[in-house]
Amino acid sequence: MDQHVVADARRGDTSAFEALVVDHHQRLFRVASGILRDPHLAEDATQQAFLDIWRNLPRLRDPAKFEAWSYRVLVRACHAEVKRRPGWVPDSDVRLTAVPVAADEFRAVVQRDQLERGFRHLSVDHRTVIVLHHLLDMTMETVAETLDIPVGTAHSRLDRAMRALRAAMQQPIARTSPEARREVAP
Amino acid sequence: MSDQMTPEVREWMKRTEVPPPDSRQSAREVMDRLPTVRRRKRWWPFPVFYQKPQPPPSPSGTSESEPGPILATDGQIPTVTWRTQTMFSPAKAIIAGALVFAVGGAFLVAQRFDQQGPDLAGAEAFEDYAPAVAIDGQILWIDGCPTTPQTFDVGDAIHTRDFVYCAQTLVNDERLNGETRMDGAWDDWPDGAGVVRGTFTINNDEGTWEGPLAGVSRNSTQDDWDAILMLTGTGAYDGLSATLFFGSNATVQGTLYDSRLEPDR
Numbered sequence: 001m002d003q004h005v006v007a008d009a010r011r012g013d014t015s016a017f018e019a020l021v022v023d024h025h026q027r028l029f030r031v032a033s034g035i036l037r038d039p040h041l042a043e044d045a046t047q048q049a050f051l052d053i054w055r056n057l058p059r060l061r062d063p064a065k066f067e068a069w070s071y072r073v074l075v076r077a078c079h080a081e082v083k084r085r086p087g088w089v090p091d092s093d094v095r096l097t098a099v100p101v102a103a104d105e106f107r108a109v110v111q112r113d114q115l116e117r118g119f120r121h122l123s124v125d126h127r128t129v130i131v132l133h134h135l136l137d138m139t140m141e142t143v144a145e146t147l148d149i150p151v152g153t154a155h156s157r158l159d160r161a162m163r164a165l166r167a168a169m170q171q172p173i174a175r176t177s178p179e180a181r182r183e184v185a186p
Numbered sequence: 187m188s189d190q191m192t193p194e195v196r197e198w199m200k201r202t203e204v205p206p207p208d209s210r211q212s213a214r215e216v217m218d219r220l221p222t223v224r225r226r227k228r229w230w231p232f233p234v235f236y237q238k239p240q241p242p243p244s245p246s247g248t249s250e251s252e253p254g255p256i257l258a259t260d261g262q263i264p265t266v267t268w269r270t271q272t273m274f275s276p277a278k279a280i281i282a283g284a285l286v287f288a289v290g291g292a293f294l295v296a297q298r299f300d301q302q303g304p305d306l307a308g309a310e311a312f313e314d315y316a317p318a319v320a321i322d323g324q325i326l327w328i329d330g331c332p333t334t335p336q337t338f339d340v341g342d343a344i345h346t347r348d349f350v351y352c353a354q355t356l357v358n359d360e361r362l363n364g365e366t367r368m369d370g371a372w373d374d375w376p377d378g379a380g381v382v383r384g385t386f387t388i389n390n391d392e393g394t395w396e397g398p399l400a401g402v403s404r405n406s407t408q409d410d411w412d413a414i415l416m417l418t419g420t421g422a423y424d425g426l427s428a429t430l431f432f433g434s435n436a437t438v439q440g441t442l443y444d445s446r447l448e449p450d451r
Contacts, residue, residue: 014220021213029206039204043212050216055223083342115198134192135199152435166191 006063009054017057021050024067028074034131035078035124037116041085049077068146071132075147079124111169118168126161129154316426318443323357324436325366347371355388359442361423364390374403386415393421395428418445 005023008016028049033042052073060069119127132143144154336347353366370384380403388395401413412433419426427448430440 012225014217017220018213018217021216022209025209025212026206029212030203033204033206034199037202039207042204043207047212047216047219051219051223054216054220055225058225111194112198112202115195116202130195131199134196135203150435162191162195165195169191169194 003063003066006057006060006066010057010060010063017054020053024070025050027067028070031071031128031131031136032074032078034135035075035127036081037119041081045074045077045081048080049074052077068148071146072148075124075128078128082124114168115165118165121168122161122164126157126164129157130161130165133158315444315446318441318447319359321357321359321362321428321430321438321440321442323355323362323438325353325355325432325438326436327351327353343373343375345371345373349384355438357438361390361392361419361426362388362395362428362442364388364395368399370399372403379403380411382411382413386417388417393419393423395419395423415440 002023005016005019009020025046029042029046032045032049033039036042036045049070053070056073060066119130122130128147129143132138132146133140138146140154140158141151143158144151147154338345349368349370349372351368353368355363355366357363365388367387367389368384369387370382372380372382374380382399382401382403384399386395386397386399395417397415397417399413399415401411403411412431415428415430415432417428417430419428425445426442427445428440428442430438432438
């Protein structure tokens with residue numbers, strides 16, 4: 001990351017800021033999409049995060065910390081996005097389908113659907129830890145440093161989130177979609 | 187147990203990733219909205235202690251973006267012998283502050299020495315005061331405490347009232363160990379801010395410690411917070427106070443001391 005660009009944007013250079021947006025958009029969108037499970041909400045949250053970054057950039061003392069700081073701004077934008085749309089349903093490509101499929105494939109689809117549902121019931125903070133650790137492959141120490149929380153808190157969030165996902169996975173398939181199950185039954 | 191889930195979750199997350207929209211288009215949309223955003227001023231009013239990284243020198247020895255030095259008429263590079271930096275220096279400011287503090291402190295100490303002697307009121311009584319103890323330990327939350335918190339929204343804020351938590355305090359001074367209870371209320375906001383207020387009580391066979399608590403959370407799930415307790419002893423602990431600081435990692439630190447030495451007395 002070019003600290004000159006961050007320093008210039010901090011001073012109010014809009015062309016430097018535009019370069020920052022182009023450079024970091026994909027990185028932040030990836031995290032927002034992982035947290036919100038909806039590309040439209042993720043894009044809204046990412047753009048809002050960039051506006052918040054522009055607003056608060058003069059308060060960032062060390063440009064070297066821009067990347068971690070921008071993740072925290074993004075997580076706040078995701079919080080706001082969820083709050084603004086109570087009862088939202090993630091628009092995921094992976095949906096339980098009524099089209100007959102092979103049993104193993106069907107099981108995999110059901111499994112992903114259960115994960116999706118379990119994930120949706122997690123708080124944004126818990127989802128964030130899962131995304132940073134499992135999608136971006138950050139170590140837990142880096143996750144804690146990025147989110148500015150103690151390592152123990154990061155571990156407890158991940159543990160709690162994984163337990164919730166495991167509970168969601170253990171729900172019987174019949175409860176997920178009886179109709180779809182009937183279609184693949186022999 | 188969670189380890190068994192890890193490969194499945196990783197595979198699911200990576201398989202369901204969606205391609206990002208065009209970054210340049212997104213940047214244009216962000217830039218269009220930029221004039222509506224009012225920038226905040228920085229909290230730190232002084233120059234940042236950040237050394238701007240120097241760009242790599244070009245092969246000719248000068249930066250491509252910056253012109254080289256202007257040669258003097260005799261062909262030499264002119265040497266500036268007077269001030270080349272801003273008049274403000276953080277180091278100078280700190281040294282100046284320390285000097286002011288030291289000089290002021292010396293005056294105060296001198297005045298204090300003048301007042302010392304047999305006539306100083308209460309001087310002898312200090313020997314009777316209970317010695318202060320530095321407290322270090324844990325507050326371990328336990329299940330099974332009856333609680334029926336009320337939660338309701340007011341605007342953006344979520345108010346929680348009448349919560350009760352039970353715990354066991356286990357520190358390096360037995361006088362503070364015992365069954366612990368925290369009654370109170372908290373408010374939290376979606377951006378992660380939160381405040382908690384309440385009453386903290388520790389009971390054991392010898393007496394009771396009770397006092398207010400005030401804390402702040404750092405996230406909306408309330409699992410990352412710090413609080414301060416100002417406890418007053420009764421029973422065998424009458425005349426003693428304890429000011430403690432504890433946080434979500436369950437550690438507690440503070441001081442147990444004679445109540446006559448409360449700073450506000």
